[in-house]
Amino acid sequence: MRSSTAASGYKNTEPIIGILTQPCTECPGRSYIGASYVKWVEAAGGRVAPIRFYASDAELHRLFKSVNGLVFAGGLTWLWLDSPYVIAARKLFNWAVQANEAGNPFPIHGTCLGHQLLHILAANVSRNDLLVETDAVTQPSTLIFTAAANTSRTLKDLPSDLVAKLQDDKLNIAMQNHEYGIPPHHYQRWPLLGEWFNVLTTSKDRKGLEYISTVEAKKYPFTGTQWHPEKPTSEFGMIEVPHTLDAVRVGQHFANRFVDTARYSSHKPSSPEQELAVLIYSTPPVFSARFETMAEDNYDGPYVTYYFDQKTKPPVGPEDDEHEGGGGTPDLASRATASRSRMAASRRAAAAHQTVLA
Template sequence: MHLFSHLLVLLCALAYTEAFRSPPPVVAIVSHPYNATHEYIATSYIKNLEMSGARVLRVPYEGADDLEWVKENTNALFLMGGSAELTDGVRELFDAVRDIDKYPIWGTCLGFEWIHQMISGDDTIIDAKLDAENYSIPLNLTSAAETSRLLNSGQGKEWSIDVKSMVENYPVTLNNHMHGVYTSSFEANSKLVEFFDVISTNVDRSGVSFISTVESSDPSDMVYATQWHPEKNVFEYGSQSGVDGDYMEEDIDHSEVGRRVSFEMGNFFVKQIGNEGSYDGTRMLALEESTGRLEGTSFEERLLFKV
């Protein structure tokens, strides 16, 4: 029995070592146009993914020059927030990776809107008259939240993080958008109704109801999207420097609850990845490829990429 115990400990140690040495997953992020010569990725998105153990590879705004390479060398797709039109290249990338087993897809803010355009087959599904900029609120959860994979990911752990209670009871979800998907528009589109479970809705300052959190009804589709910004609670402050010190411009919650929600969202997404990292090292990751950094208020920092 004593020998068996030693063998068991040894096997567990070997399994742990192999898991520890496994190459990290690589998440593809589509960069957005900055000017005629550069595109950018907000550093907060990269940090939030890296905090959960992933690395980031940039995919150009107009699309990958070698789509097969991206499919073979990345493990997830992240569509970030910003202000840019949905390109044919993004559509092609989205369609290509959806066929990959255990390849999760996430959209935040603009990425949320892009995903709704692509799933619905209707670019006009995005409504443009919401008063929801700089607007931190709790989520109005639907009945689907009770069984949501995204919001119940912390349950059953030894430390049991109740993410659902946090987002429902505290104003930790920063909305920063004029566009969005009206609840009525969502409900009128059969493709969206069939594909997604609506986890939460919210109302803007004028009382207009919009969709704020969704996840694919079929767990194997692995598509998740928030109209709000999980990454900002930890990595964005909306501060302007250089003019009599710093002042706060954005209403971002930086409480312990807000920071925990930020971490749990990123950690959930990375945990969905079912395969070990397969990146072959022949192309630079985002931090290596970047040709400069830009500071600002809407994003504390952006990585620039020459195009």
């Protein structure tokens, strides 16, 4: 890298963060990345390289050695243990563990679906067992801090006013947007999770169900948020996203901590030409909000999106329920109806809550 790093102890000051693409469902590409994750990394001084989940093992490893950190983004992909997406994520996760064990820091951050993915990879537990349904779609919420938060790498220097505001149910500056979550008692059911992670915060859905909302790995620079630190700065497709200065400050804090850790990674592309080739900037972002309708059962459509490659076969995505309920054949119409009902109920609850606050 071009910048001087001697005084800081950094291995580089222009880190590249890999973001694992997700299967595309009804969109002009084989896979995608929501631009909000790219902007989140860039706001903290990083650059982004897309990592296609269907890349060959050789290509995955080459890209891993070219980037300084990894983001598992939020989305609507099913996290089956045998899905190509999870298989690719597991390879990257294992290589990251090996790099950290060898003394070469390599951070991973997982948001929402990515937070759940980190737990699945750590414990090798089926998502049907690990996750429970939550009523937390389009729900600005609070964080409930645990004792572990006081000494965590991620939260110990979070400004005290933001700690207070994140717990204030009149402000609700942590954006939740998920149908599933991990309840705290699952750390007792699968003790390996407690060996892997410290729980820094929990949250509650609209019905009072408590779930784990922020974690930090004990041995490695891995973090997970069930909520979305990237949405306040650059997602405008749903009115529930908080866009206050405080919500932006919280998201920026998490981005700064994550990207700064990546500056200590010594990974780099094999040449200046390869460095330019891996970056996302050869792919134009698309203002997807202009042509993608936010369907009730597709509640996380990005405002701006990067699409990659042409479809080669029907995608494996949220509509692929072949594993649901232990592998039986689902009633897709009933599932879609249920999903729409949950979405509509969530929006009604959010609107009622906003009316009360007003």
